[in-house]
Amino acid sequence: MREEELEVALKVVIVGNGGVGKSSMIQRYCKGTFTKDYKKTIGVDFLERQIEIDGEEVRLMLWDTAGQEEFDAITKAYYRGAQACVLAFSTTDRDSFEAAHSWKLKVENECGEIPTVIVQNKIDLIDQTVVNPEEAELLARALGCRLLRTSVKEDINVAAVFRHLAARCLADLRDPRDDYFPTPNGHQPVTISAFSPSHSAKSQHNGTIVLRPNKHKKKKNVIKNACRIL
């Protein structure tokens, strides 16, 4: 198979406290819409969008997870197999900023070290900020992540978040030395369908996300983390 016939599919999880704008960000990016209404996410939600990076088609599968701790047991099952992460906090919510470390750990426990962007959302409300710019930069440095400031409401920088992550993952994909991140407990990420959190006993591909074939294309999927052609 020629390289140009391959399609890259990336699973991205969006995490952070409740109300920081995770669902809004995915809606904005995938549907181009924004609503002022707050509807708490129960468990997880999923949307996808296809983009082009350096002439390469990349399918982003965006997993919106509930911010409330009561859903932790459910949501962490969906982290598995993620290749990238958006960790969001809100400009107007100090707790959400202070919770960033613990969100990073939760994802790391399931996925190991994966490319992560720290997102400071709601910068349209900067006059009500409870986080000063230096603190946000220090946080990003401490977590070893890029910081991006967004306003989902005003559609500022939202696309940049996902383009940055996709470009990072593509670069990793092209560099086979950096092709596998073990989890901190030494286990390989378990096999998981990208469309369900359940483990697939049938799959032979441990550590891969198993995708349904794309009916409209003959292209195959290349998934990072295990980088196998399925």
Ligand SMILES: Nc1nc2c(ncn2[C@@H]2O[C@H](COP(=O)(O)OP(=O)(O)OP(=O)(O)O)[C@@H](O)[C@H]2O)c(=O)[nH]1
């Ligand atoms: N001003 C402003 N409001 C925003 C922005 N992004 C989201 N919101 C609002 O913030 C509220 C919460 O947004 P959600 O997207 O539901 O938050 P969430 O992080 O998904 O919350 P959970 O589902 O509880 O985890 C909604 O009322 C949104 O309209 C933004 O950039 N600026």
